[in-house]
Amino acid sequence: MPRGPFDSTLHFLRRPYDFVNTVCSRTGGNMFETRLLLRRTVCLRGEAAAEMFYDKARMSRDGAMPEPVRATLTGKGGVQGLDGERHLRRKEMFVSLLTQERVEALGEKFEKMWLAQLPAWTRESQVIFYEALHPILAEAVCDWAGVPLPAEERIKRTRDLVLLFDRAAALGLGHFRARRARSRSEAWLARVIKDARDRRLVPPAESALAVIAAHRDEDGALLSPRIAAVELLNVLRPTVATSVYITLLAHALHSFPDVAPTPASDRSELGRFVQEVRRFYPFFPAVAARSRKDFRWRNVRFPAGRRFLLDLHATNTDPHLWNEPEIVNPDRFRKEDFSAFALIPQGGGDVSKNHRCPGETVVLEVMERSLRMLLCEMEYRLPAQNLRIDRSRMPALPVSKIILADIRRSERSLKET
Known part of the structure; x- marks a missing residue:
């Protein structure tokens, strides 16, 4: 097996x-070994x-993700780091x-809140789209999840939620801010959980708050x-x-107009463009696991505990x-015959059995509605700006x-209204 630095x-x-792509291209394969944080690590790409x-017979997630990621992005003790029956029960x-x-x-809540915010955007000379989306998404998902978000707390709670993913991989002060945001957010929601269990707060039965507050793990105990x-x-x-x-969707609409959908596009066309954006643009770079036992793969022996x-x-x-792959081509998804291990921006395999993100359906729903909003519900222009994708930044x-x-507001939308 080739070795990196x-x-x-x-x-x-x-x-x-x-x-990983650079080293694999140089070595001509899809696998090499190096060290990350001085720990021997096998880097992989590709469907196989x-x-x-x-x-799951070969790999474990327990202890695989670096501590800085668990301390900010995913949290400690959550479903991402579980294995076996505990993982399956929590995933259910x-x-x-x-x-x-x-x-x-x-998706409907998100779209209604976007439309409610649109008049305020029309009064601004310019809007930073990425930042403007945060309060809309935060309020929509909190309302949907049954989590109270008082008006006086919206700014700070939204800011902390953003720090968890936007600064998790930052160095120095940025990472420290993400850690602090994790502590504040967990303390806030732990209080909300207690209020739901003590019936001081009664969320809808189907809401995320109600379900998680009442969930019992395989040992029968509440979380x-x-x-x-x-x-x-x-x-x-x-x-x-x-x-x-959603920000990358707007970038793709502007950068690749020849293959972008139009206001007249049907849902299947919107869906193909969404999938191609998820494939083409970088989102989260990698996921980690460790071998739970010795095994051989592709004529290479891997010891237990290797990351x-x-x-x-x-x-x-x-x-x-x-x-x-370097070309944006939504039509590659016309056949829809790619496997569960080919398109993996949010993990691979079966959602119910593997560590593929169950929220992928939410992402697809929200992205498709966002695309329809950008195409049909509003008009705008992109002034001169730096549209280069900063690939040193995560995300x-x-x-x-x-x-x-x-x-x-678009003329078409106003007429339909």
Whole structure:
């Protein structure tokens, strides 16, 4: 198996979305070994590698994710770090929350709040789109989840939710701010969980708050208030993080007009464009696991306890898997025959059995509604700005975060209204 530099931590941090692809292209394969934070790590990309990575008989998530990520992005004790029956039981809880009806209800709340905010945007000379999305998503998902969000707390709660994903991978002060935001958010939601259990707060029975507050793990015990708060944040935080994808949607509409949908496009066309944006643009670079036993794969022996890093973006742009991956081509999704280990921006495998994100359906719903809003409900222009995607940043975003100017309600929308 090829080997990378002795320790690649700095290389990875400088180019988190390109590091694995660069080394794999140089070595001609889809796997190599290096060190990250001085720990021997096997870096992988590709469909076959993803299928192996999500083999629960070979891989464990317990203790695999670096502590800085658990301390900010995912939280400690949440579903992402569980294995076996504990993982399946906790995953069932999330899957039960995200029925098609409930996902559509969240999408409707998001769309209504966007439309309610639109008049304020029209009064501004310019709007930083990425930042403007945060309060809309935060209020929509809190309302949907049954979590009270008083007007006087909206700014600080939204800011903390954003810090959990926007500054989790930052160095120095940025990472410290994300840690503080994690502590504040868990304390806030632990109080909300206690209020729900003590009936001081009565959320709707189908809401995320009600379900998580009442959830019992495989031992029959309620989750501790802190762990329940971690899991409730695993509903709120990823939904607000969809602001990254929506911003990239706006970037794609502007950058690739020849293949972009139009106001007359049907839902299938919108869906293909959404999937291609998720494939083409970097979102979260990689996920980690460790081998639970010795095993052989591709004629290589791996010892128990070895850390593996599956590069999600490198798999989504693997030239062995995708034809002309550097080209934006929504029509590649017309056949819809890609496997559960090919398009993996939010993990691979079966949602109910593997560590694939159950909130993927929420992302698809919110992205498709956002695309329809940008195409049909509003008009705007992009003034001169820096639209380069900053690939050294996690999450990657256009440097300008997409500045919109001259925003107004579309004539078509006003007539229909």
